[in-house]
Amino acid sequence: MTAEANTVKMFTTTWCGFCKGTKRYLDSKGVAYDEIDIEEFPEYGERIEKETGFRTVPTLEIGGKLYVNPSRKEMDSLLQL
Numbered sequence: 001m002t003a004e005a006n007t008v009k010m011f012t013t014t015w016c017g018f019c020k021g022t023k024r025y026l027d028s029k030g031v032a033y034d035e036i037d038i039e040e041f042p043e044y045g046e047r048i049e050k051e052t053g054f055r056t057v058p059t060l061e062i063g064g065k066l067y068v069n070p071s072r073k074e075m076d077s078l079l080q081l
Contacts, residue, residue: 009061011044018069019058025072028081029081032072033060 010026010033012019026033038045038057049055052068060067062078072080 007061007063010035011038011059011061012047012057013037013039014055022058022060022070022075025075029079031079031081 001053008026008031010019010022012023012035014037023035036044038048038055045055048059048066048068051066052069053058056068058069060070060075060078067074067078076079
């Protein structure tokens with residue numbers, strides 16, 4: 001994997017239960033990520049909606065591509081876990 005492919009950004013909100021579960025899962029796998037709250041930085045929510053058609057969290061950005069609420073299986077595959 002390239003350095004860019006290893007870069008994970010996680011777009012969240014403070015009240016999102018699915019976000020908390022995804023963070024726990026990534027933490028358990030030792031995956032580092034940058035967390036960005038789309039309520040604090042609404043421009044990211046706008047970008048997610050423009051690119052995916054949804055303003056849904058959690059959305060992960062892996063290798064420059066957005067994945068809306070990915071399953072554990074999808075995350076494992078994308079991150080080669």
